[in-house]
Amino acid sequence: MQLVVARIGRAHGIKGEVTVEVRTDEPELRLGPGAVLATDPASTGPLTIETGRVHSGRLLLRFAGVHDRTGAEALRNTLLIADVDPDERPEAEDEYYDHQLIDLDVVTGDGEEVGRITEISHLPTQDLFVVERPDGSEVYVPFVSEIVTGIDLDAQRAVIDPPPGLIDDRAEVASAREDADGPGEDA
Numbered sequence: 001m002q003l004v005v006a007r008i009g010r011a012h013g014i015k016g017e018v019t020v021e022v023r024t025d026e027p028e029l030r031l032g033p034g035a036v037l038a039t040d041p042a043s044t045g046p047l048t049i050e051t052g053r054v055h056s057g058r059l060l061l062r063f064a065g066v067h068d069r070t071g072a073e074a075l076r077n078t079l080l081i082a083d084v085d086p087d088e089r090p091e092a093e094d095e096y097y098d099h100q101l102i103d104l105d106v107v108t109g110d111g112e113e114v115g116r117i118t119e120i121s122h123l124p125t126q127d128l129f130v131v132e133r134p135d136g137s138e139v140y141v142p143f144v145s146e147i148v149t150g151i152d153l154d155a156q157r158a159v160i161d162p163p164p165g166l167i168d169d170r171a172e173v174a175s176a177r178e179d180a181d182g183p184g185e186d187a
Contacts, residue, residue: 011072
């Protein structure tokens with residue numbers, strides 16, 4: 001199975017280094033020196049990582065055969081793709097690869113069917129499950145432990161405890177402000 005592990009950004013310096021937008025939780029495993037990665041578009045690869053380092057919080061990579069800024073700039077926006085055994089699981093117990101979560105049935109704790117995960121949306125603050133409802137509509141479920149209470153890969157399901165309004169239209173509106181004087185009265 002192939003997984004996108006990074007996207008190449010702009011060139012850095014004049015010696016062929018590029019910035020990389022990491023899309024894996026295991027960059028040291030997937031993006032280490034010597035790793036050979038397929039690319040999208042395929043015409044730019046495969047690429048072999050020659051060196052890697054972190055500079056100002058960004059990962060910088062240099063690839064074999066790319067030794068100047070022009071060559072590095074030509075790789076911009078290329079996706080880096082790693083071959084991964086489909087049965088491989090991340091090291092941490094509560095981590096999952098996207099392909100393991102796609103097509104899981106989503107149910108509430110009491111067994112109510114919500115839908116099926118069709119996509120994982122990776123946002124800066126958190127990940128979201130894009131869940132297709134039985135009627136064809138979509139609902140977005142934040143992938144946080146307070147809402148997603150369990151993932152059972154063997155049973156192919158994700159159990160959620162949705163707050164009011166997440167999967168239905170019965171939202172509860174709460175106000176942090178208490179109106180002690182009541183409406184229309186001046187204090």
